[in-house]
Amino acid sequence: MNISLIGIGNVGKRVLEIIRDAQSGLRERSGESIKVISASDSRHTVYSENGMDVSRVLEAKSRGDIRKSGYRELVFDEIFSLKTEAIVDVASATPDGIAGRDLYLKAFGAGKDIVTANKSPLALHWEQIMDECKQAGRRIRFESTVAGGVPLFNLRDFSIIPSEVLQFRGVVSSSVNIILNDIINGRSFESSVEYAIKQGIAETNYHDDTLGLDAARKTVILANALFGTNLTLNDIQYEGVEGNMDKVSSLKGKGGLYRVVSSIRKEGSRTSVFSGIEEIGEKDPLRALGNESLGYTMRTDMNGEVLVVGLEDTPLETASGVVNDIALLAKTRA
Ligand SMILES: NC(=O)c1ccc[n+]([C@@H]2O[C@H](COP(=O)([O-])OP(=O)(O)OC[C@H]3O[C@@H](n4cnc5c(N)ncnc54)[C@H](OP(=O)(O)O)[C@@H]3O)[C@@H](O)[C@H]2O)c1
Structure with missing residues (x-):
């Protein structure tokens, strides 16, 4: 599963660490490796066609500039034409949710699925996002938007299907x-x-x-x-x-x-x-x-x-919910 990651803050860093440290378990349980093809913060996007060594991105971020990873820099909008299956939104929430909404609509149009922990777009533009997702035949998973890493939407979607x-x-x-x-x-x-x-x-x-x-x-x-x-x-x-x-x-x-x-x-x-x-x-x-x-x-x-x-609610549990959603997309791909 090839992804673009947007946001390298408290949650985004832990998403990268989990992908680095739990890769064999993820592969075993989802049937696929997760490769980070691009990563963006508010200032820059870096990229490698074959997947980045996430430690290099994390180390560069800790030094204040992800370009210090040595990976090629892209203009943000180029992420829509990369060979990725999903865009992962762990960027800061904006009050009107418009930036997130526009990102998701563009991603669906480019044939990509969305995983998000960002509440604003879904709390303000639910109908439009879900309609366009369906029309484009894409998928959106949002487990970590509510209650951090506590299983909720995935429990509803996979464990109690017959129930109202x-x-x-x-x-x-x-x-x-x-x-x-x-x-x-x-x-x-x-x-x-x-x-x-x-x-x-x-x-x-x-x-x-x-x-x-x-x-x-x-x-x-x-x-x-x-x-x-x-x-x-x-x-x-x-x-x-x-x-x-x-x-x-x-x-x-x-x-x-x-x-x-x-x-x-x-x-x-x-x-x-x-x-x-x-x-x-x-x-x-x-x-x-x-x-x-x-x-x-x-x-x-x-x-x-x-x-x-x-019992715990830290960025680690939230990030784990995000990575679980990525793995689910990989596991349930038609
Ligand atoms: N923290 C939690 O436990 C938790 C729980 C549930 C949901 N969430 C949600 O998860 C998201 C991330 O939370 P966080 O705690 O990781 O926030 P954070 O520490 O503030 O990090 C936000 C990241 O988003 C980046 N960013 C901001 N605007 C961007 C843009 N236009 N394009 C690309 N990147 C952009 C920031 O870039 P810079 O590094 O350059 O500033 C930063 O890397 C938020 O939407 C939050 O509501 C968080």
């Missing part, structure tokens, strides 16, 4: 929950954000997390992928911590367990969708989650209620 999903409830975004928990336990908003940034849990630009936007984007993708809706971020109700301090402060001292939960359920022909703060009661299956873990319960008609929890 009736209800989904999940904690799919860790930063906002860690900050929420800290504030309920007595820290101020400012100090809990500062702490989360120092720990590498929240980004310096933390507002997407604290406003609940990150969790809301994931909730839109969940509703569309699991319940067949065609929603965008503008169609759903959501809340976070920032701008919601009256509610958050009112939870202090109550002794309950609270999380920002993505809740989606079928109500007749309607699908109700909400991303916001809920109390996790004593008998709630989501009680099994630790403070920093992600997980969900999915109620189905044929498989009962399924509970899945991932």
Whole structure:
């Protein structure tokens, strides 16, 4: 499987490391090797027709310029004419998702599949991306857009095929929950954000997390992928911590367990969708989650209620989900 990788940040670096370090297991379990033909960051694209030694790219990136790998530089748009089967998007999210959307449409037009961890394009342009993917006869996999490396869409697509999903409830975004928990336990908003940034849990630009936007984007993708809706971020109700301090402060001292939960359920022909703060009661299956873990319960008609929890949420698990999607494309190629 030949790929172009876009983004060599926290997740992209780990994607390269997994491809380097787990190649024999990947080959054994997917039937194919994964070759990185090109890699791009925000400034440059490097390329080798026969696949790059990813250690050279990683080392050059650590020295501040991927061109120091010695591989030939390309103009970004040349990636569409390379001999690759898939483009892997682990680039930064943009608020409008347009750059990602345009990338995917161009890739489908050039006969390439997409693997992405980037939420914005799917949360804002789902219908157009999925329609054009289908029309072009291509495939898109997006496991790591929601809940890091916790198996979710692949579980739905490969393990519970006969079932309809009736209800989904999940904690799919860790930063906002860690900050929420800290504030309920007595820290101020400012100090809990500062702490989360120092720990590498929240980004310096933390507002997407604290406003609940990150969790809301994931909730839109969940509703569309699991319940067949065609929603965008503008169609759903959501809340976070920032701008919601009256509610958050009112939870202090109550002794309950609270999380920002993505809740989606079928109500007749309607699908109700909400991303916001809920109390996790004593008998709630989501009680099994630790403070920093992600997980969900999915109620189905044929498989009962399924509970899945991932105890760790770091870029490694996300990257592993991305590489799994690449391997799945290889394994399920017609
Ligand atoms: N971190 C996680 O655990 C996690 C979990 C789930 C999903 N995600 C998603 O995965 C993606 C990557 O996250 P990250 O944590 O790795 O971010 P990151 O560390 O900020 O890295 C982003 C990478 O994208 C590159 N980039 C930005 N704009 C680009 C462009 N126009 N063309 C090519 N490359 C571009 C950046 O280039 P430079 O190196 O030149 O700046 C950088 O290498 C994001 O969409 C994020 O939402 C991340």
